[in-house]
Structures are given as structure tokens and as C-alpha cells.
Amino acid sequence: MEQDFYITLFIIAGTVATSVWAWQRPRVLERMIYWPPAVARGEYWRLITHGFIHADGTHLAFNMITLFFFGMAMERVLVPEIGVLGFVAFYLAGIVLAILPTHLRHRNNRFYRSLGASGAVSAVLFAYILLQPWSMLFVFFIPMPAIMFAAAYVAYSFWAQRQARDNVNHSAHLWGGAWGVGFMLLLEPALFGRFVQELLSPLGG
Numbered sequence: 001m002e003q004d005f006y007i008t009l010f011i012i013a014g015t016v017a018t019s020v021w022a023w024q025r026p027r028v029l030e031r032m033i034y035w036p037p038a039v040a041r042g043e044y045w046r047l048i049t050h051g052f053i054h055a056d057g058t059h060l061a062f063n064m065i066t067l068f069f070f071g072m073a074m075e076r077v078l079v080p081e082i083g084v085l086g087f088v089a090f091y092l093a094g095i096v097l098a099i100l101p102t103h104l105r106h107r108n109n110r111f112y113r114s115l116g117a118s119g120a121v122s123a124v125l126f127a128y129i130l131l132q133p134w135s136m137l138f139v140f141f142i143p144m145p146a147i148m149f150a151a152a153y154v155a156y157s158f159w160a161q162r163q164a165r166d167n168v169n170h171s172a173h174l175w176g177g178a179w180g181v182g183f184m185l186l187l188e189p190a191l192f193g194r195f196v197q198e199l200l201s202p203l204g205g
Helices: 005-022 026-033 036-040 046-052 057-106 118-131 146-163 168-188 191-200
Strands: 136-137 141-145
Touching: 005 026, 005 046, 005 057, 026 046, 036 057, 036 191, 046 057, 057 118, 057 168, 118 146, 118 168, 118 191, 136 146, 141 146, 146 168, 168 191
Parallel strands: none
Antiparallel strands: 136 141
16 A cells, blocks of 8 residues: 655645745855855855745746646655655655756856756656656646656757756756666666566557
8 A cells, every 4th residue: 555655745835935045035045056166165055945945936846846746746656665764755855856957067167146946846746757658748738748858858858958048057857867867776786677668568559
């Protein structure tokens, strides 16, 4: 029987509370946001804290709604295997590992800033897609198989990253998703074969 652990709800509550607090206190937001010069001088906490603040309500809502649906599903899978602390560590690692390539690229750019939980949320989402590639997702109310969404999401993120025409850290989305898939395969290498079988099964009738 599946058990709910509600870790995702605690993460969501903490992220919402922290984001609202930071909106009301700009100094707090400035101390938490990812900013390369600050990290370079030893403010390493920014590699995590930037994942608990958001630009606005839409940014926050999109990430937290996504996290709610897929985080609840993934904690039922992961907590029996790695425990509550393991699940929390998986999420926090998603925040950090998703921003590290950005840091290497922008470490000397004093004009660059990044915030939001997108890297960790992408890790949770892509971990789910690895397990359920043909499950139906609703993307802006349009039903779409998860694997097709993943392919479109990755292609768009690569394209948007090269264009660099918006203020979105598309690199964090990509590396967060890679962490989610990589972690699941490290935990259970046989998942790759199962994933391939799942992909081919609709084609086989």
C-alpha cells in the first residue's frame, strides 16, 4: 500500500513562505539570490538559497504546482528506498547541481543573477518521466505523453539557452533534469532497460 510522507508539502510551504518573506524584504532577497561575485567570495549558501526564492507569484506558482504533482508521486517511490532525509537531499542536490554549470559560465559576470526552484523541480519531473514515460501530462491544459513533453522541453531549453533572449536560466532546467535521471539510474541501473521497453511497447501494439 502506497504511503504519503508529505515531504513535498513541507518543501512547498517553506519555499512559498521564504519567497513571500523575500518579496517583502529586498535585502533578504539580495542575500539569498545566486550572484556570481558573492559566491566567489565565499557566500556559498547562495547555491542553495536561490532555490527558495522566486521572481514573482507566477514564477512561484508554476514551480510549486509542478512540484506538488510530481513531488508527491516521487516521494512515494524514493522514501522507502532512501528515507526522508535522502529525498530532501535529492531535492537540495537538484538546486545545487543545476546551478553549478551556470556558475562556471558566469562566475566573472557581476551582472548575472538567478533565482527559483526550477532546477530541483526539473529533477523531480524528469525522474518521474523516466519511470512513467507514457503517462499523460497536461501542458497548458493540453494532454501530452510525458516523454514527448520531455523531448520538447529539452529541445526548447537548448534553443532558448543559445538565443539568450529572456531572463530564464534554461541551463538549470537542463542540468536539473539530468540530475533527476542520473540519480534514478544510479539508484537502480535496471531502470534504463525498463525505460527503453516502455518506450517501445506502444509501438509494438
